[in-house]
Amino acid sequence: MRRTYKYRVYPNEAQKAWLAQSFGNCRWLWNHMLDVRQQAYKERGETLSGYDCDRLLTALKKDNPWLKETPISSLQQVDADLDHAFKAFFSNRRKGRVVSRRRDPKTGRPRNPYGHPRYHGKKGARESICIKQGSGSSSPTIYVDDDGRLRLPKMPGTLKVHWSRMPEGAVKRVTLSRDRCGDYFVAILCDGVEPEPQDHPKGNVGLDMGVKHMLVASGGEVVDALQALGRNWARLARLQRKLSRAQEGSNRYRKLRRRVARLHRRIANMRKDFQDKLATSIAKGYAVVSVEDLETKWWWQDGPMAKKAQEAALGQFMALLEQRCERYGSRFVRVGRTFPSTQLCSACGVKAGPKGKEGLKVRRWVCPECGTAHDRDLNAAANIDREGLRILQAALRQAA
Numbered sequence: 001m002r003r004t005y006k007y008r009v010y011p012n013e014a015q016k017a018w019l020a021q022s023f024g025n026c027r028w029l030w031n032h033m034l035d036v037r038q039q040a041y042k043e044r045g046e047t048l049s050g051y052d053c054d055r056l057l058t059a060l061k062k063d064n065p066w067l068k069e070t071p072i073s074s075l076q077q078v079d080a081d082l083d084h085a086f087k088a089f090f091s092n093r094r095k096g097r098v099v100s101r102r103r104d105p106k107t108g109r110p111r112n113p114y115g116h117p118r119y120h121g122k123k124g125a126r127e128s129i130c131i132k133q134g135s136g137s138s139s140p141t142i143y144v145d146d147d148g149r150l151r152l153p154k155m156p157g158t159l160k161v162h163w164s165r166m167p168e169g170a171v172k173r174v175t176l177s178r179d180r181c182g183d184y185f186v187a188i189l190c191d192g193v194e195p196e197p198q199d200h201p202k203g204n205v206g207l208d209m210g211v212k213h214m215l216v217a218s219g220g221e222v223v224d225a226l227q228a229l230g231r232n233w234a235r236l237a238r239l240q241r242k243l244s245r246a247q248e249g250s251n252r253y254r255k256l257r258r259r260v261a262r263l264h265r266r267i268a269n270m271r272k273d274f275q276d277k278l279a280t281s282i283a284k285g286y287a288v289v290s291v292e293d294l295e296t297k298w299w300w301q302d303g304p305m306a307k308k309a310q311e312a313a314l315g316q317f318m319a320l321l322e323q324r325c326e327r328y329g330s331r332f333v334r335v336g337r338t339f340p341s342t343q344l345c346s347a348c349g350v351k352a353g354p355k356g357k358e359g360l361k362v363r364r365w366v367c368p369e370c371g372t373a374h375d376r377d378l379n380a381a382a383n384i385d386r387e388g389l390r391i392l393q394a395a396l397r398q399a400a
């Protein structure tokens with residue numbers, strides 16, 4: 001099993017300089033390869049792949065020797081990330097899936113509806129580099145030395161890490177980052193970590209995730225998103241308004257920007273903590289956890305910032321829940337996007353419930369066939385639970 005561990009790190013001055021150089025190199029390479037790919041397409045109708053870009057690296061390093069200060073795997077990762085971004089863009093365009101509704105204020109035309117990869121600016125970006133473990137029979141290039149300090153290829157010296165717990169398994173990859181508050185972190189991806197199977201006393205469950213409640217379980221439990229987040233969102237909006245009125249470059253501006261960054265981080269940490277506890281208790285409690293694929297809920301896209309953040313948070317939560325299920329030995333089942341979880345009656349199976357955009361407002365309904373009174377979300381959760389079990393059993397039969 002794979003697992004990612006995250007720690008705060010304390011680079012010295014030389015390491016900070018090296019990190020700044022490497023963050024910059026990766027940003028430069030991203031922008032450069034974006035140019036190269038666009039030009040190849042414009043001039044020769046050629047679509048370059050990530051590997052094509054990797055092949056250009058040798059020559060590029062000769063012309064730009066400062067690139068050599070950064071591990072080659074970090075540069076290759078930039079090519080891979082850019083390739084990934086292009087693939088997502090092509091797929092969105094093919095499927096007509098709009099990911100940004102921003103419009104040009106002058107022409108009124110959509111700016112970048114399918115999410116074409118964009119240039120990375122210096123301002124405000126979270127900076128990071130990814131370094132891969134050396135492969136093959138050679139000794140590892142990333143390791144913790146006898147003094148408990150982290151050794152990384154090309155980085156001067158060894159890095160001081162605050163080990164809240166030691167990582168298990170074999171290190172595959174590390175990501176070093178600097179957040180907007182100026183603090184440094186390392187995320188260590190390990191393979192071969194032992195799962196920790198649990199008893200799962202509560203059996204199986206279906207989860208309906210949504211706008212009204214964050215989560216409704218088929219057993220009847222209701223979990224709402226953190227109320228404190230809402231209050232902090234309001235504070236953040238207020239701070240951001242102040243920031244937009246402040247003179248750029250002034251003392252007041254700098255102070256406000258720091259406060260915005262800190263509040264952002266606080267919100268992120270609170271959410272992470274909340275999600276962690278919830279995902280852990282679900283994964284420990286249930287042997288089978290069924291959820292609905294989130295893409296059904298894309299119509300919130302026009303909503304305000306808090307709504308969008310909520311949607312992003314649900315996506316994060318699903319990914320986290322899947323990881324926790326793996327760790328604690330339970331089955332995580334995704335129910336397909338086309339499954340009409342809100343429309344089916346969970347008592348008799350007839351398809352008579354609320355549907356479409358108007359149906360979103362319907363909280364309660366009575367089945368015309370069997371007369372059962374339904375709570376919209378609870379009924380959906382029950383259907384998701386049943387469908388998840390069906391999918392799992394079919395998969396098990398096929399495997400046997």
Ligand SMILES: [Zn+2]
Nearest residue numbers: 345348367370
């Ligand atoms: Zn019915």
